[in-house]
Amino acid sequence: MGGYAALLMFLSVCLLLLAGFPAAFTLAGTALLFALGASALGALDLGLLNLLPQRIFGILTNETLIVVPLFILMGLILERSKIAEDLLDAMTRLFRGLPGGLALSATLVSTLLAASTGIVGATVVTLGLLCLPIMLKRDYDPALASGSIASAGTLGIIIPPSIMLILLAEVLSSAYQNVQIEKGVFALDTLSVGDLFAGALLPGFLISALYMFYQLGFALMNPSAAPPPKDSSAEKKPLALGHLIRVFITPILLILSVLGSILLGVATPTEAASLGAGGALLIAVSRQKDGAALAYASALLLLFLLTAKIFFEPQLDFFAQPFFPAFLSFLTILAALLFILCLAASLYLLHRARLLRGILDSTGRITAMVFGILLAATLFSLVFRGLGGDEMARDLLADLPGGTVTAFLAVMLAMFLLGFVLDFLEITFIVVPVVAPILLAMDIHPIWLGVMMAINLQTSFLTPPFGFALFYLRGVAPPEISTSTIYRGVMPFVGLQILALILVGLFPETATFLPDFLKEMR
Secondary structure, eight states, X not given: OHHHHHHHHHHHHXXXXXXXXXXXXXXXXXXXXXXXXXXXXXXXXXXXXXXXHHHHHHHHTOGGGGHXXXXXXXHHHHHHTTHHHHHHHHHHHHTTTSTTHHHHHHHHHHHHHHTTTOOHHHHHHHHHHHTHHHHHHTTOOHHHHHHHHXXXXXXXXXXXXXXHHHHHHHHHHHHHHHHHHHTTOOSOOOOOHHHHHHHHHHHHHHHHHHHHHHHHHHHHHOGGGSOOOOTTSGGGSOXXXXXXXXXXXXXXXXXXXXXXXXXXXXXXXXXXXXXXXXXXXXXXXXXXXXXXXXXXXXHHHHHHHHHHHHHHGXXXXXXXXXXXXXXXXXXXXXXXXXXXXXXXHHHHHHHHTTOHHHHHHHHHHHHHHHHHHXXXXXXXXXXXXXXXXXXXXXXXXXXXXTTHHHHHHHHHHHHHHHTTTSOHHHHHHHTHHHHHHXXXXXXOOHHHHHHHHHHHHHHTTTSSSSOHHHHHHHHHSOTTSOHHHHHHHHHHHHHHHHHHHHHHHHOTHHHHHHHHHHHHHO
C-alpha cells in the first residue's frame, strides 16, 4: 500500500503545482499530510521524520551550496551594470552585413552572458527590451525574432556557471555516492560541481552553434524575414577595434577567471564564485561616475592578494625569518586592509547610484526561494522513500523491456513531458532524486547523465504553456507580438535542443571528454 501512496503523493504534488500553488509549501505540506495519513493507516513510522533535522542541517552547512547566492549576486550585478547593452550594440554593428545579423547577435551576446551570469530571466528580459524592438523595426519575422530571444536566454541553463548545474550536481553527487556504497565500493569516485561544469561546456556551445546555424539558414532561405539594415541605420557606423576589445575584454576576463579557476582546479567552486561576485562588483563600480580609478585600484590589490595566496602562502608567517617573508606578510596584511576599504567605498558608490539595495534584495529573494524549495524537497524525498516510492520506481524501470536503454529513454521522456507543466527546480528536486540512483546503479556515466538531464531541463523553459522564458518575453514584448507568435517562434529551437540531446546521447564523449582531460592534466 505504501508504494501506491507514494505514487498518489507524487501525482498530488504535480497537480497542486499545476494549479499554481507555491512549490516549497506544496512539497512540504503534501509530504506532511501523506505522512500523517500513512501513519494512521500503519504504512509509515513517523519516527522516520527524526532524520529531517539532520538532513536540513546538512544542507545548510554544505559549503558547495554557498555558490548559489554568490553566482546569483554576480549575475544580478552584471545585469544591473548594463553590460548586455554594450555587447549587443557592438555585436549588431559587427554582424550588420550578415543575413539575420541581429538574431545572430542576440545568440552570441546570450552565450557570453550565460558564461558570466547564468540567469535566464535577466537575459531574456534584457534582450527583449533592447533587441526585440530593433528587430521588429527592421521588419524581422516576429516569430523568428521572439524565438531567437527566448531560446538564446535559456543558454544560461546549460552553459556554466549555471545555478541549475550546481543544484543538479549536488543531487547527483549524493545519489552517486549512495549507489557506490550499496555496491560495496568504499573508495568513492566523486562527482563535483566542477566536473558537471566541464561536462556541460561543450554541449552548451553546441546548442549555441545549432541556434546560429538555424538563424543563418533561415535568413538565407527567407531574406524578407531577416532583412539587412538600411543605409541610414545606426548600425552602419564603423566599429572601432579598440571599442570592440574594451566591450568584450570585461566579460571574457570574468569568464576566464571564474570558469578557468574551477576547471583547472586552481579554486573550488565556492572560491571561484566569490571571485566572480567580486569581479562583477568591480565592473559595476568602474561604470559609475568617478568609479574607474577605485575599480582599478581594487583589482590590483585583489590580484596581489590572489598571487600571494597561490605562490607565497607557505611563507606568509609574520614572525618567519629571514626578513623577506615577514616583509611579504606585512605587505599582504596591508593590501588586505586597503582592499577592504576599497570594497566599502565601492559599495557606497553602488548605494549612491541606487543599485545596491535592489541587487541585494533580489539576491536574497531568489536565494530564499531556491533553498526553500530545496528544504521542502528534502522532506518530500524522505516521506517518498519511507513509503517505498523509490523501490516502486526502481522495479518499474527495471522491468521495462530493453534494460538500461529503455529505462533511460523512459526517464528522459518523462522529464521532457513534465517540463511542459513544471519548472526545472521542481523537476530537479522531485524527479531527479528518485530516478538518478536507479540509472546510476545501471552503470550510466554520472557526468553524461547530468548533462543529458540538464539539456532536457533546458527545454522546460521553452515548452508551453508554462515555459518561464515565454513568460519573461511575454512581459516585455510589444502588444503586437501575440502569445501564439511566441509559441510558434520557439518551436524550432525546442527541436534544436532535442537534436542536441540526441547528438550528446549518441556521442557521450562530448560530455565526458573535457572532464577526463582536465583530470589527467591535474
